[in-house]
Amino acid sequence: MDMDGIEHKMVVVNGINMHIAEKGEGPVILFLHGFPELWYTWKKQIIGLASCGYRAVAPDLRGYGDTDAPSSSTKYTTLHVVGDLIALIDSLGLDQVFVVGHDWGATIAWALCLYRPDRVKALVNMSIAFTPRNPSAKPTDRLRAAFGNEYYMIRFQEPGVMEADFVTVGAENVVKKLLTSTSPMIPTDIGLWVPPNTVITLRSWLSQEDVDYYATKFGEKGFTGGLNYYRSLDLNWELTAAWSEAKVQVPVKFIVGENDLSYNNAPTKAYVNGGGFKKDVPLLEEVVVMEGVGHFINLEKPDEINKHISDFFGKF
Numbered sequence: 001m002d003m004d005g006i007e008h009k010m011v012v013v014n015g016i017n018m019h020i021a022e023k024g025e026g027p028v029i030l031f032l033h034g035f036p037e038l039w040y041t042w043k044k045q046i047i048g049l050a051s052c053g054y055r056a057v058a059p060d061l062r063g064y065g066d067t068d069a070p071s072s073s074t075k076y077t078t079l080h081v082v083g084d085l086i087a088l089i090d091s092l093g094l095d096q097v098f099v100v101g102h103d104w105g106a107t108i109a110w111a112l113c114l115y116r117p118d119r120v121k122a123l124v125n126m127s128i129a130f131t132p133r134n135p136s137a138k139p140t141d142r143l144r145a146a147f148g149n150e151y152y153m154i155r156f157q158e159p160g161v162m163e164a165d166f167v168t169v170g171a172e173n174v175v176k177k178l179l180t181s182t183s184p185m186i187p188t189d190i191g192l193w194v195p196p197n198t199v200i201t202l203r204s205w206l207s208q209e210d211v212d213y214y215a216t217k218f219g220e221k222g223f224t225g226g227l228n229y230y231r232s233l234d235l236n237w238e239l240t241a242a243w244s245e246a247k248v249q250v251p252v253k254f255i256v257g258e259n260d261l262s263y264n265n266a267p268t269k270a271y272v273n274g275g276g277f278k279k280d281v282p283l284l285e286e287v288v289v290m291e292g293v294g295h296f297i298n299l300e301k302p303d304e305i306n307k308h309i310s311d312f313f314g315k316f
Contacts, residue, residue, distance in 0.1 A: 042058040110128075122313060122315075133245075255290065
């Protein structure tokens with residue numbers, strides 16, 4: 001797919017074939033997407049940052065798009081995905097890169113900086129703040145107790161169940177619903193989530209062309225790869241005990257929308273703004289709360305996000 005000079009290639013990393021999109025010359029910025037997204041979510045950042053003198057590189061993460069999708073859900077831990085990224089950085093012949101993450105990409109970016117801070121010059125992370133490991137309870141136990149069985153992360157846990165529901169709804173409607181919904185709940189009766197013949201209205205920042213690209217790729221690949229990241233929550237918790245109370249020792253700028261459900265709750269606001277975040281991320285330089293913006297912040301305000309990225313990385 002040739003779009004505004006964006007080039008595409010396959011690289012072998014950590015035993016899998018990974019698709020990357022890239023444009024520009026200069027210091028490398030590695031862009032990490034979330035769910036249900038692909039490299040494509042960063043297209044305006046790729047073009048914008050390339051014009052600012054950077055080489056923008058955006059992979060389809062393990063399990064997504066044109067990158068390989070190992071069949072076992074146990075192959076999607078943060079250790080696996082960070083391993084992919086270290087191999088990708090190695091394949092670029094670099095010691096360090098700048099990193100930008102959003103949603104699951106932000107979670108992976110925090111893990112990358114926690115495990116291998118030597119490979120990251122600086123990080124701009126969006127929407128998902130760093131989450132210190134809670135040694136007292138598994139993530140799914142805490143989420144189920146707090147939000148119930150219809151909370152989306154809990155609904156995603158059982159292999160095959162959500163995939164079957166998504167087939168019923170259809171890839172296009174799944175993408176539309178996930179990108180536009182303001183509720184984190186998915187009813188057990190999927191017909192209540194997207195009733196038959198429902199017309200889902202797109203947001204101003206989401207075009208039918210965008211939906212078509214995502215729907216085509218997820219239609220081909222399925223959603224299992226992306227869902228497996230959620231199915232690895234408890235395994236991540238088990239494998240990362242050694243990093244309990246470890247600090248993120250990388251310069252960071254954090255950007256979040258004031259209407260983002262992941263931020264718009266009292267505990268998260270208290271953590272981000274009350275000193276806990278800075279304690280866990282000592283080199284946190286700035287927190288930006290963007291007014292009138294929700295979760296898909298890089299899509300909603302691409303020009304502003306590009307400026308935040310270029311301004312911050314320009315310091316280094």
